[in-house]
């Protein structure tokens with residue numbers, strides 16, 4: 134099996150490393166990571182184990198290679214640019230999004246008619262060039278044919294991930310899985326990023342009241358979008374978030390916080406911003422999500438460092 138990973142960073146290089154145990158892998162990543170991988174390998178620590186992996190990595194794709202799967206693992210803000218740059222590699226191939234948020238699969242569907250959606254609810258933190266710490270894991274990787282269904286290509290990648298030692302499963306309703314992951318990220322990422330706290334701190338009643346608003350609106354938009362979530366309503370999801378997901382990732386700081394600290398664009402327009410824009414299109418009011426999206430965009434405009442510092 135031959136796997137190409139595009140936009141390989143914390144998530145993509147870790148998945149590349151694990152898959153290199155059972156498949157031929159090439160990762161398209163930044164040059165500094167590629168240099169370190171060539172010299173010393175990719176180093177991984179944490180809940181996926183301590184390991185050093187060697188696989189092919191560069192800023193470009195080797196010419197005239199064939200790929201069984203192309204996994205896109207960049208930030209959602211880079212999906213379109215990356216897809217445009219590597220468009221010839223995507224045409225007619227199985228292209229898998231392993232990213233957060235709503236909208237990546239729709240972008241990739243403009244480049245291939247074989248899109249597989251994916252969700253990953255594991256925490257990855259940079260520790261240096263080509264060095265990543267896998268901090269927490271709250272569930273298996275979920276894959277499904279986009280917009281719906283599962284088929285042998287989806288099952289083939291699930292089997293490969295399992296053979297590599299990862300927890301993975303398929304779903305016939307990837308849109309529901311993407312919405313479910315988006316609920317989690319919308320509820321926790323912007324608040325955690327704005328307040329500079331780990332997820333566990335968001336159980337505070339003042340924060341939780343905001344989270345209730347975020348989730349109620351997002352569930353209403355999701356229902357209007359024709360997607361049935363695994364929970365009967367917002368209350369049931371909030372209970373799952375409070376009792377299962379929050380404890381499992383209590384010590385994790387949202388990647389959005391790191392983006393803000395580094396003065397980088399966040400994925401807000403694929404999270405709460407996407408809930409607000411889809412809500413507007415469907416006639417569902419989303420004042421809480423729209424306000425959080427505005428606050429994050431405002432914070433982005435202030436650049437890196439701590440707000441208020443000279």
Ligand SMILES: NC(=O)C1=CN([C@@H]2O[C@H](COP(=O)(O)OP(=O)(O)OC[C@H]3O[C@@H](n4cnc5c(N)ncnc54)[C@H](OP(=O)(O)O)[C@@H]3O)[C@@H](O)[C@H]2O)C=CC1
Pocket residue numbers: 139140141142143144145161162163192206207208209211214215218231232233234253254255256257258388400
């Ligand atoms: N980190 C986490 O814990 C989790 C992240 N996710 C999601 O997974 C996705 C990826 O996140 P993550 O791995 O953290 O992001 P990273 O920023 O660590 O990785 C993406 C990498 O792609 C690189 N890149 C972008 N464009 C190109 C290009 N044209 N050529 C080569 N490299 C390129 C980026 O470089 P540069 O930075 O220089 O632009 C970066 O190194 C996101 O949607 C995120 O929300 C999901 C679950 C957990």
Ligand SMILES: CC(C)(CO)C(=O)C(=O)O
Pocket residue numbers: 233253254255256257269318322382385386387388389
């Ligand atoms: C790491 C994870 C899964 C939160 O636990 C995440 O989605 C993020 O930080 O964006």
